[in-house]
Amino acid sequence: MRDLDRFAPPPRMAGRVCVGFIMDIMTGAGLTFGMIVIAMMVFMGGDLHMFVSEHAMIIIFGGATAATMIRFPLGAILHGLPLGAKYAFTMSRLSARDLVDELARIAEIARKQGPVGLEKVETNEPFLAKGIRFVADGYDLEFIRDNLERDRDNFLMHLDEGSKIYRAIGDCAPAFGMIGTLIGMVQMFANMTDPSKLGPFMATALLATLYGALVANLFCLPIADKLHGKLLDEETNRTLIIDGILMIRDSKSPALVREMLLAYLPEKHRHEEGEPVPA
Helix, strand or coil: CCCHHHCCCCHHHCCCCCCCEEECHHHHHHHHHHHHHHHHHHHHCCCHHHHCCHHHHHHHHHHHHHHHHHHCCHHHHHHHHHHHHHHHHEEECCCHHHHHHHHHHHHHHHHHHCHHHHHHCCCCCHHHHHHHHHHHCCCCHHHHHHHHHHHHHHHHHHHHHHHHHHHHHHHHHHHHHHHHHHHHHHHHHHCCCCHHHHHHHHHHHHHHHHHHHHHHHHHHHHHHHHHHHHHHHHHHHHHHHHHHHHHHHCCCCHHHHHHHHHHHCCHHHCCCCCCCCCC
16 A cells, blocks of 8 residues: 555646556456357357348347437436446545555644644545545535545445446337347248248348347446446445545544444455454
């Protein structure tokens, strides 16, 4: 962990861009591995061209998009989709344990130098930076609590919307795949007298089911589950930050801040590496 006393950015971190997230390699690695597996199966049995169908793409992506637009208001889609995509591929730079250590160090700075000393503190977590700024500017306790809790709740609401939108797409994509299959079979049976058309219509019918299953099970449903897990993590981290900032504003000792915040962590994560865990 960095020693926050050594950092001296511009006062109140004005104009500073806080980059609080790093790539979540598991999401990208999982998607890449899944696509490699599918590509291997495709090329082992033929070529890519036979697995491409414009009609199947239209029914899957067009139908799933239409159903999502009906199910959710425009504002939820505009907020939820990009936020969900961002958090599916990124993760918080600081773990809950790191946040406890950082808040304890910030409390030590506030105890030694007062709120003015917090103007020189730099952090990679934008939400934490906002709380530090409020304390440094001398806002009262209730204002800080209300503002940070409202910020947290709005963020979690949009992240939950993202999870629900991806899950909704994952739920309806296989259904539209089945619809595409039925349409293809109707077209096939309607042209039984022309054998040259039976193959293309059957391919469209089967590819619609394939596309729906891939969109749901390789992309949308895993991303929805990933977002739900990250929502729980962000709720814990941001609540931890709020409690820490309020204790710093209330001039609590660094030791008390640390001990109170450690209650957010599982027992095995409450102790420094190498420190024995009480039985």
